[in-house]
Amino acid sequence: ITSLAAGCKLAVMTSSGGDVISDSGNLDCSAGNVCEFTITDTNFSERFTAVPKPGYQFVRWIAASKDVEFSTFFCGDSTSLTCTVDMSSASNPQAVVDSFVISYIIPDFKYVGP
Numbered sequence: 001i002t003s004l005a006a007g008c009k010l011a012v013m014t015s016s017g018g019d020v021i022s023d024s025g026n027l028d029c030s031a032g033n034v035c036e037f038t039i040t041d042t043n044f045s046e047r048f049t050a051v052p053k054p055g056y057q058f059v060r061w062i063a064a065s066k067d068v069e070f071s072t073f074f075c076g077d078s079t080s081l082t083c084t085v086d087m088s089s090a091s092n093p094q095a096v097v098d099s100f101v102i103s104y105i106i107p108d109f110k111y112v113g114p
Contacts, residue, residue, distance in 0.1 A: 007038040009102040010085060012048070017056035017109025023047045036102075042093035045086040050107035055114050062106035072103035 012020050012029040020029045027046055029035035031053055050058045061083050063076025075083035083105050087093045 007040040008097055008099050010037045010039055011035070011102050011104050012037070013104060013106045015107075015109055016053070017111065018050055018052040018058065018107060020105065020107060021049050021051055023049075039087065040097060042087050042097050044097075045084065045088065047082055047084045048105055049082050050109070052109050055111060056109040057112050059108040059110045062104075062108050072101070074103060074105045 010027075012027065012035045014020055014029050014031050014033055014035075016032045019031050020035075022028055024046060027035070027037050027048070050061070052058050058081055060077055060079045061075035062073060064073040074085050085103075085105065087096060090096045
């Protein structure tokens with residue numbers, strides 16, 4: 001018998017303009033990558049920091065568009081360099097963790113020149 005570990009997914013999507021660094025160092029995502037992490041703990045809490053590459057500046061965290069209304073975009077439209085993902089702040093964290101939903105954090109970096 002095989003059991004599947006339930007867990008929601010957190011996708012960190014970066015452009016070539018910068019990295020996303022997690023406080024723990026376990027959920028970092030380097031420039032130009034999509035990094036997907038499974039979250040199984042209802043007490044999950046992690047702070048992510050957008051780190052622009054030389055010649056780029058951080059603008060904001062991307063928010064969901066009307067086309068993806070069923071997805072969660074953490075920190076959408078925030079201009080803070082940091083984004084905290086905290087499962088315990090959900091109204092029903094166990095339901096979120098048990099879902100197969102993918103949530104996103106996506107920094108928006110703007111090229112400003114050398």
